[in-house]
């Protein structure tokens with residue numbers, strides 16, 4: 001990470017730590033078993049028709065989808081923190097070039113330079 005000053009690195013480290021904390025809070029909020037249980041219990045005490053049951057199922061699905069996204073985000077953040085300790089942080093995982101400082105500041109978990117990110121997303125979309 002030649003182009004990052006130690007100040008930059010410190011700022012990125014703090015950003016990642018804050019992001020991680022926010023993601024963990026979000027995950028705890030969504031996976032809190034007491035909350036989920038209470039919601040479930042109050043739901044089961046009401047009278048529902050089929051449409052409402054289907055709706056409840058959909059919102060459960062949505063909840064799990066959101067938890068998945070938060071988990072994935074957490075992995076990205078922890079991955080970035082790990083890379084920071086090994087000096088591989090800030091290098092594009094596809095071409096090995098330095099990821100521009102501005103990009104890292106905006107996306108501390110970025111794995112690729114702009115060009116490789118665009119190419120990767122194009123490939124992923126097929």
Ligand SMILES: [Zn+2]
Nearest residue numbers: 092095113116
């Ligand atoms: Zn690249």
